[in-house]
Amino acid sequence: MTVFHTTRRIEFGDTDMAGIVHFANFFRFMEAAECEFLRSRGLSVKMEWEGQPIGFPRVSATCEYVSPARFEDLLDVAVAMERIGGKSVTYAFEFTRTGTVVARGKVTSVCCKIDATHRLEAIEIPAGYRARLTANAPTA
Amino acid sequence: MTVFHTTRRIEFGDTDMAGIVHFANFFRFMEAAECEFLRSRGLSVKMEWEGQPIGFPRVSATCEYVSPARFEDLLDVAVAMERIGGKSVTYAFEFTRTGTVVARGKVTSVCCKIDATHRLEAIEIPAGYRARLTANAPTA
């Protein structure tokens, strides 16, 4: 798969009293970039798939903060699908500002079916969903 | 009804690069105080009531910012039920720090029933819910 790119403009409300982006916000940024990547493939983190509501709750998330981002910075966000298992997918993200690395992170999500009361049960990623997700992956 | 009081400790992530609480956060604080008031009466903004899921989506919210609040400030939050209509309720909030007013706000919510697909329909506040909400209101 080629790496997917999007951008993120830092908003005033993303900053904290240290004058930089509050560290927790990078996880929101990663999720938004992941969703934009999925949207570009006609997919979503929460959707009906063959009549069944599915979602991708996170099982782990990590971020390393390399250099601060500030109000009005326009960050590039690179999204790569690092690993796809039977039920889970791991994305790797890199935030840069004009070539300088700001942060790197990873998020692992598990495919779940969701019932009307929000209960989650892990399932195999549906074949059609997987096909769209992995289309144009680089062949060895 | 006597005024309900709770407290709110300002967290680092509540601040912005101006060194003060970001203005949007006061709406989260109001909601949390409202929920704590409701919880003290065995109620909630989202619950099963007589077998029917109900919720209280907001139809309006306002806040006036009188003086800034800063990291680690411990605010007093006063919650008063300003008006209760057939389907809606308006709360008034006052945030103070050692007697100094920080902010004043209002939130109006409408009682809705919620179906499994999150669709909302305004309904009369159920009689039992209303009774618990208004218990100990001052008599004229």
Added chain:
Amino acid sequence: MTVFHTTRRIEFGDTDMAGIVHFANFFRFMEAAECEFLRSRGLSVKMEWEGQPIGFPRVSATCEYVSPARFEDLLDVAVAMERIGGKSVTYAFEFTRTGTVVARGKVTSVCCKIDATHRLEAIEIPAGYRARLTANAPTA
């Protein structure tokens, strides 16, 4: 002044358990739209102006919620400068989704100079800043 338009894509993290955008987030959206409007004029809510750090802390904010917005909705955000006083400016916002009104809000900010310890003091909006802000306002 002609009305300024931008867009806002609803993110997963903007929603709450009611399945709709959490009401407090509209205030973040308003601020982001205001900043984008200002940026289009070479201005900001926090900047150096003639060697003096200035900011625009909010003194009031209101929002009316007309119809819910949901994950992945693409909202149009209209920004109008409703009133400009000596020290303050009021913006009016309208959020629509394919023509349907989602929410309307207002935010009033006061021009302040900021010292190194984050202390704020209200000042007249600098003449040059005001000129840029109001350029192309409709003449009577």
Added chain:
Amino acid sequence: MTVFHTTRRIEFGDTDMAGIVHFANFFRFMEAAECEFLRSRGLSVKMEWEGQPIGFPRVSATCEYVSPARFEDLLDVAVAMERIGGKSVTYAFEFTRTGTVVARGKVTSVCCKIDATHRLEAIEIPAGYRARLTANAPTA
């Protein structure tokens, strides 16, 4: 050091449309718990120390999500100082609900001095700060 405990009540605004706490919020919860731990020792993540403003920006943060947390859940948050280096400190957090693990996370912060323009420079953790931080650490 004995483990420090605090609690966290899940607020409506902490949830997302999956009906559970949005994963990014656990990082805010960790920070708040860290600050409460520090406060219990007369310390802070941002303070004057011997006339010098210091702060503890994060260099890495991770979280594993074990079971979902929902609106109004009251979580126990255990805070342990996992490692203290010359310039950095790593905290480990465990969130439980009536004994069931909800999430586990770690945050590493680096001690920095901060100038008036928010520029950060890593420094050794001041001896007095370190002493208060590590007081009552278990001896081998």
